[in-house]
Amino acid sequence: MSTPPPPSSTPLPSSSSAPQPETQPQQQQQSQPQPTARPLPRFLENDPARTGYDPSLKWWMNYFKILAGQITPEGIEHYREDRYKANEARDCARCERDRDYLFQYSPVIRFLRDKVTALNGTLDASNVVCRRCPARVAEDGRVVRQGGGFSPDHGILICANEMRSRSHLEDTLAHEMVHAWDHLRWKVDWMGGHDLKHAACTEIRASMLSGECRWTRESITRGNWTLTQQFQNCVRMRAIQSVMARATCRGDVHATKVVNEVWDSCFADKRPFEEVYR
Structure with a gap:
């Protein structure tokens, strides 16, 4: 995104008074150094x-x-x-x-x-x-x-x-x-001014819950006929690509590292749905 x-x-x-959930990464302090943006x-x-x-x-x-x-x-x-x-x-x-x-x-x-x-x-x-x-x-x-x-x-x-x-x-x-x-x-750090964990988490959730990674779309539209871990791989790939679009991301290695850091908690968070049904 x-x-x-x-x-x-x-x-x-914005409803900024909502509490920070356990599945959302915590913001880092302002005093921490800012990442170098890619050209x-x-x-x-x-x-x-x-x-x-x-x-x-x-x-x-x-x-x-x-x-x-x-x-x-x-x-x-x-x-x-x-x-x-x-x-x-x-x-x-x-x-x-x-x-x-x-x-x-x-x-x-x-x-x-x-x-x-x-x-x-x-x-x-x-x-x-x-x-x-x-x-x-x-x-x-x-x-x-x-x-x-x-x-x-x-x-x-x-x-x-x-x-x-x-x-x-x-x-x-x-x-x-x-x-x-x-x-x-939640109060999301959209552009990764402090770190990119918020951006990674919301991208994982959006790709998981929207239906864009369901098997029928992956297979028919994108030609990906993989049967094992297709859904997880699609969500991870799209989250990495979206994090890479942030100005503070230093490249694909950096984006992959951030997505992996928040993967377990954010991929398990189905809210506001009860399950992934698309």
């Missing part, structure tokens, strides 16, 4: 001579160039971003329709909304917003992309251009709503 840019929406109030990745601008993708051409001409293998993987990502820009209004309208449907009919979304309301929070169309989220191609070829985000001050962002279906949106929204519940229930 990465913190989204501030949408124009109603803030989600931000450099992003590549499209160069038609290098990528083969020429934005001055019609979109269908570039599409046929992709089919013919005349555009590099980097160029395909630049093409994809330009198509997202062209279809932004359509994607956001579809996202908002699916969001409203889920708030009305989805059992998991309605359950989490009620639990957030019980902690004096509000999640509705005013602070669950659909926007186009730009993806960037890093210098090392890695594509930086997100499906959504939670901000304690602004609410939930759903990246409309990344949503493949209503079911995908349901998983993404449930993930961010678990973050919202954690924010209201």
Whole structure:
């Protein structure tokens, strides 16, 4: 989970008076040294001579160039971003329709909304917003992309251009709503200013409880047909990736170490659910 840019929406109030649970890592003292942040990745601008993708051409001409293998993987990502820009209004309208449907009919979304309301929070169309989220191609070829985000001050962002279906949106929204519940229930150090244990714990819980790591999605959508420890491996992997997105994380080794430190207690914490049922 990465913190989204501030949408124009109603803030989600914080219930900071709630006690710190035994399954949530304790904050370190202010006097402890701050971790050194990683340098931000450099992003590549499209160069038609290098990528083969020429934005001055019609979109269908570039599409046929992709089919013919005349555009590099980097160029395909630049093409994809330009198509997202062209279809932004359509994607956001579809996202908002699916969001409203889920708030009305989805059992998991309605359950989490009620639990957030019980902690004096509000999640509705005013602070669950659909926007186009730009993806960037890093210098090392890695594509930086997100499906959504939670901000304690602004609410939930759903990246409309990344949503493949209503079911995908349901998983993404449930993930961010678990973050919202954690924010209201406990005082979470979201960006890891003191340490990254809070971020690791809420990411473990969100991936575990949202349904995004269930076997059917892993196997059909991601092609992972592993039968042993598939669920645990998915939750761990996604938590590590999300912790790595924090500015204070020093890399994959650091993120893995932090996730492992809180794994046992946070993976066992199913609240506000009684069990993992998705």
